[in-house]
Amino acid sequence: MARLLLADDDIELCQLLSEYLGNEGFGIELAHDGASAAKLILNQEFDLMVLDVMLPNLNGFEVLKEVRKESQIPILMLTARGDEIDRIVGLELGADDYIGKPCNPRELTARIRSILRRTENIYQAKNKKLESIHIADVYINPAAREVLQDNATVKLTATEFDILYLLMSQAGQLVDRDQLSESCLGRKLEPYDRSIDMHISNLRRKLGTDDKGDERIKTVRGVGYQYVALDS
Template identity: 85%
Template structure:
């Protein structure tokens, strides 16, 4: 039974979602302020946190920053509908994805399951057949979900890992933003949705330039991204 932490100061909404998610087979803990949410997620074992931006004590962004210093647990942000700035900031700080409030419980459940399928510890036969990729100084292993840069572990969120693996597996080939969204976020890319762009920005920052000092991930403006293939 996957364990979720739902952090939102709207107690009525929390109870509604708690009841719905429990019926859907999740074990759900609740937190109504940021300080409690940060302590719970770091002190206990959860599979995913649903985190509202607007929380007392510590807001959602502060909780996200605190958690990302120690943990890469998947985090789904709850943002105000139409508030693009909150979405961008959340993704910059390491959120895996976002969903706008008020959200449909069914859609929230689908988003949660999409993320958990990518991060589950027990892999299906299909996952076991995925091949590791080694390009230059970067090694990525889908079985252990581990990324090494110059033999040092790089901490990536679940979504960042999936995007990097998809790009590296298709090095030298353009991968569209739509394909990245559907393959790594499990949803169709919405108009003006910058989720993929922000995850790419995070990857560039964490990996830095390649061994020649060039950019690892090339932007094809308006279309998608390409992991630069190394010369043989």
């Protein structure tokens, strides 16, 4: 049973979602303020956190910053529907995905399952059949879900890892945004959806440029992205 932390100060909504998700087979713990959410997620074992932006004590962004200092646990942000700024900020800070409030419990469940499929042990076991990739100073090992750059560990979220592996496995080829979204987010790309773009931005920041000062991931404007193919 996957164990989830649901952090939202709307007690009635939490009870509704907790009952629904419980019936879907998840174990649910609730937190109604940011400080409690940060303490719980860093001191207990969870598989995923659903995190609302608007929380007392510490807001969702502050909780996300604190968690990402120590943990890469999958985080699904709850944002006000149509609030593009909150979505962008959440992704910049390391959220794996977002969903607008008010949300349909069935859609929320689908998003949670999609994220968990990429991070659970069964998925990792399947990845042992995939080959490691070494391009220039970047090494990615799918079995251990490990990325090294100049032999130093690069901390990536589950989504960032999946995007990087897909791009590196097709180095030198264009991978369109629709394919990246369906393969790595588990959903079709929505109109004006910048999720993939923000994850790519995070990857560029974490990996840095190559020894020539060039970006490792090129943008093909309006279409998708390409990892630059170099000799190992």
